[in-house]
Amino acid sequence: MKKFDNLKLCLKNSKDHKTIIEVGNVKIGSGFTMIAGPCSVESEEQTYQTALPLKKAGIDILRGGVFKARTSPYDFQGLGVEGLKILKRVGEELDIPVVTEVLDTRDVEITSAHVDILQIGSRNMQNFALLKEVGLQDKPVLLKRGMSATLEEWLNCAEYILERGNPNVILCERGIRTFDTYTRNTIDMAVVPSIKILTHLPVFIDPSHGTGSPDLIEPMSLSAVGAGADGLMIEVHYKPEEALSDRDQAIDPLVYTGIINKVRKMSDFIKTELV
Ligand code: PEP
Numbered sequence: 001m002k003k004f005d006n007l008k009l010c011l012k013n014s015k016d017h018k019t020i021i022e023v024g025n026v027k028i029g030s031g032f033t034m035i036a037g038p039c040s041v042e043s044e045e046q047t048y049q050t051a052l053p054l055k056k057a058g059i060d061i062l063r064g065g066v067f068k069a070r071t072s073p074y075d076f077q078g079l080g081v082e083g084l085k086i087l088k089r090v091g092e093e094l095d096i097p098v099v100t101e102v103l104d105t106r107d108v109e110i111t112s113a114h115v116d117i118l119q120i121g122s123r124n125m126q127n128f129a130l131l132k133e134v135g136l137q138d139k140p141v142l143l144k145r146g147m148s149a150t151l152e153e154w155l156n157c158a159e160y161i162l163e164r165g166n167p168n169v170i171l172c173e174r175g176i177r178t179f180d181t182y183t184r185n186t187i188d189m190a191v192v193p194s195i196k197i198l199t200h201l202p203v204f205i206d207p208s209h210g211t212g213s214p215d216l217i218e219p220m221s222l223s224a225v226g227a228g229a230d231g232l233m234i235e236v237h238y239k240p241e242e243a244l245s246d247r248d249q250a251i252d253p254l255v256y257t258g259i260i261n262k263v264r265k266m267s268d269f270i271k272t273e274l275v
């Protein structure tokens with residue numbers, strides 16, 4: 001197995017070395033963290049109506065994209081700064097931390113002022129200017145794996161953020177491109193224990209982009225718990241059929257509640273009975 005000796009900051013320096021990231025009352029890397037919310041913030045009503053049942057279901061962090069990296073320039077591009085304000089208001093109203101993706105170095109400062117965690121999306125994993133910029137912020141960074149990035153390339157991107165002085169990086173596997181197109185992407189579940197063996201950083205699975213299919217979200221969520229992930233990021237919309245982005249993979253809050261309950265049971269079982 002490769003050792004990635006060129007990495008200095010993200011590798012473990014002892015077996016128990018572990019980064020725990022505190023966001024409000026949430027301790028990422030200690031316990032199992034559930035992030036959920038719509039692919040995009042579309043309006044205050046849609047964000048609130050989605051977030052309220054999620055809060056009741058016991059999520060830890062609310063997600064919602066406001067700067068959207070869409071394949072087509074004709075698709076919904078997100079509400080931008082107006083979306084940031086909505087996300088912040090809903091987060092404050094429900095007393096829940098929020099995460100959103102930042103696409104452009106010019107938006108890092110304003111995004112940082114509105115959210116608790118900055119997300120770097122798959123398409124920007126190797127946007128080094130952006131990595132350096134978020135590395136200067138005092139907010140944790142959720143770094144998604146590029147869709148054709150090797151583990152070594154991905155960890156080097158985490159290293160860019162750490163090297164700039166930001167110690168709080170969360171890795172998120174969201175599926176990679178393989179020869180099989182049945183699922184939207186292919187979740188590399190073995191990357192979870194690999195990251196745990198090599199690094200001290202928390203690792204999440206995103207089964208929504210990872211599979212592109214509502215029916216596959218629960219089984220892959222439970223697999224992520226079994227693989228030792230620190231959390232999940234799942235896309236939920238209060239009216240999935242009306243979602244302006246990633247409609248086909250969106251689940252509703254009721255389906256999500258079933259999933260979170262099973263995930264919590266499984267992670268408690270592992271913690272108390274299997275360790
Ligand atoms: C997202 O989480 O909204 C997103 C765009 O995901 P990814 O960067 O993994 O495609």
Ligand code: MN
Nearest residue numbers: 039235245246
């Ligand atoms: Mn999405």
